[in-house]
Amino acid sequence: MMDEQSSFQQIIDDLGMGDEEAARQIVQRFTRRLLALAQTRLDARLQQKVAPEDVLQSVYRSFFRRHQNEEFNLDSWDGLWALLATITVRKCCQQVRHYHRERRDLNRETPSQTPEENKLNEWQMISNEPTPEQAALLTELLEEIMSSLDPQGQTIFMMRLQGFSEREICEEIARSERTVRRTLNRIRSQLSNAME
Template identity: 40%
Template structure:
């Protein structure tokens, strides 16, 4: 049987309640996870979603589930991959929560119980970390192709704003917003073969 890696040794010490090992593990990974969380948070949400809070939550979850024997760390890279998955998942949940909260309150109160139930169900579903990372990478790549104004319009549309609201916020015309969204749909259709949801 192979000797345990340094990470595996740290993990086992943490599992047994060794606080020094937990501190070492935290110090070793915290900066990389902060960078990862920051990359997933748009500038508009930066004032509402704190990467440090997310990473603290990542480590709380990790240590708690580790003590309950819910993780198996076999390979040298398993620990980093696991922490990345937890970070991406928690970051996306926070972003989804705050984007939903930015919608017009009057629209939210008009929703039926059934609609709210469906939304809660969607937010509770847990896509695989690989799916999340792939989606985020594709989305970032797609956004990078857009002009700044087009990107702003798409972001607002994804947050649930109507064309009229977007035009008002950006000081432009409703017709222009509709044209931009139509152009974005065309580009998305050309690139991926289907319309963006």
């Protein structure tokens, strides 16, 4: 764990000095997950106007510029992921707002699709996916919970969010199931209280 932390700190320090290799490592580490996140936040019609890759370029541009200005206090890979995910969700929300303003409203455009494609899009619109605003609120809630946890709790939480089972988490962090379960129960309680 110390190796992971020291490598993170070295990359962040190098990035602060403008090291392109450090920037490349960050891009390589997070691009796939951030791209998937952006794709879930931009519906198919909006992606005809703005590609998730364009949003991601904007995310990295903002992050690198603001990091150079020392606006962030980053202490772990999980913290960096949470920050980049938040920036991505907010950039997607900005695009949604931009393309749904009166003169640009996508709903006013006449689709040039076949009737079958139109029916498919109607079904896609009735979705259980959260709205961008809900996603932003969720991201803020997750950040708040992350900040209240110790480093081990943050690791457990991030792994659980990424779909790891309790057993896999135990093996990865070398802790008992009881410890992991207790931490997850505490996090569930915090989430429950926050949602009330």
